[in-house]
Amino acid sequence: MRALVWHGTQDIRCDTVPDPEIEHERDAIIKVTACAICGSDLHLYDHFMPGMKNGDIMGHETMGEVVEVGKGVNGALRKGERVVIPFTIICGECDQCKRGFFSVCERSNRNKHVASKAFGHTTAGLFGYTHLTGGYAGGQAEYLRVPFADKTHIKVPDSLTDEQVLFLSDILPTGWQAVVQCDIEPTDTVAIWGAGPVGQMAVRSAVLLGAKQVVCIDRVPERLDMARAGGAITIDFSQESVISRLNELTGGKGPEKCIDSVGMEAHATATIDSMYDRAKQAMMLETDRPHVLREMIYVCRPAGTISIPGVYGGLLDKIPFGALMNKGLTVRTGQTHVNRWTDDLVRRIDEGQLDPSFVITHRVGLEDGPEMYRTFRDKKDGCIKVVIRP
């Protein structure tokens, strides 16, 4: 089959690789009908996340048709069924899965000893996202092997198109969980850093959950346009002070809820802390550039909540923990517990409350995938979300 394969920093190719096979009785094989490039794939593309190996297949936003099931799937999936595959692989049986904390499944990461060394304890296995999370082949391919397939799937109704449901795999529940864990009150101002795909979903989620005011911060003009279309007030951080504007919008008190949908590769401009991060990163003394995190802690209203769906990889420097502590902020974060939210989200899409396909800007075949990584990374041609049809 053909697949998008990682060969090194900024080197992804469309290669022919062996077809996946059933390796375990709980596996299934999916014929991929649609997949997408995620913002977090760019952390791998730029090699900010450690743990990739030459030959790894990319991709964790995938859907398709079941073509083969193992004996242990026990009727939970049948050939021909249409499914979206969540980016987190879940066993459904461990303590964490039983409590609904699927992204920290205790069994699905087959390299849990590595994750335990890095994080203290293992987290769930992920598709196409480093050997730290299991080294599983990703879904930017013609076929995908789904481990624990009896649990790791989302069935979707035929009444909805691929493009309406594909993002149940990651960005929609990620934006949704980021807002849900802020526990929105009707009087809240929600500030969302980053108008990429997750930020766009967070804007819509905050509107759906009834926030009084939603503010979105970015500097890419077409992304700000899209955020405004979703009901957000926008701040272009290349044009104005984020802190001054947020204080102005909240009577000087700051937003109650702050969401970081940027993560480790913040592109701040001429701030001292961002120059410091770049210098330290160049000397390999810091893994992440946490400018957004610092800004959120500074501007968030005391006793407010900070929610972090943006991906961070390692060691962060100069976090104003004194401000965090003295302001009594609540920090909520984590990879998304996808299956916890998807039944509800499928219903909301079906009822017409939301259509996530609004975010798609580019549709290509697998062979154009490598070029689209560059276009997406460089934000060329108005690129916000790429859907690939293998």
Add this chain to the structure above:
Amino acid sequence: MRYEGERSRRRGHPDEATDRLARGLGWFSIGLGLFELAAARSLTRNLGLDGQEDLVRAYGVREIGTGIGLLAAEDPAPWVWGRVAGDVLDLATLATGLHGRNRRLDNLTIAMAAVAGVTALDVVCAETLRRETRRPLRPLADYRGRTGYPKGIRASHGAARDLDVPRAFRTPDALRPYAA
């Protein structure tokens, strides 16, 4: 900061790379200026330009001024052109030493090559900025109609207030509004 122009595939985006280059040239200017001020005598001696110390010091002051302008200005473009003009002056001054009596001709040639290289960088930076705009143009793609709400934003605002937020995701009770 300037914004990418009409012909760019990133029309309307801030051009951070060129801005960084311009600010980098600003730091270079300040460094060179300080060196010219502090080591004018040794500089002229090694280039075979004895007697030009005051001129070199004046150029040092010019470099520092241009550098500060580049770092402080919102739009670096005029200051980069200022650097190009300064480069021409530097080259012209160095050219006065191009004669057979100069025993430091080798050093002078190397210095002229270095100044020519920096001049090329300055010209590339200035030309890039010239093609760009001071205010962002409308982006290539128009996403102003992409709401994501098939029934409109009014119908969707608050439509999910029926969500029963799981206990683990709620604001801790201790942080909820307190009523005596």
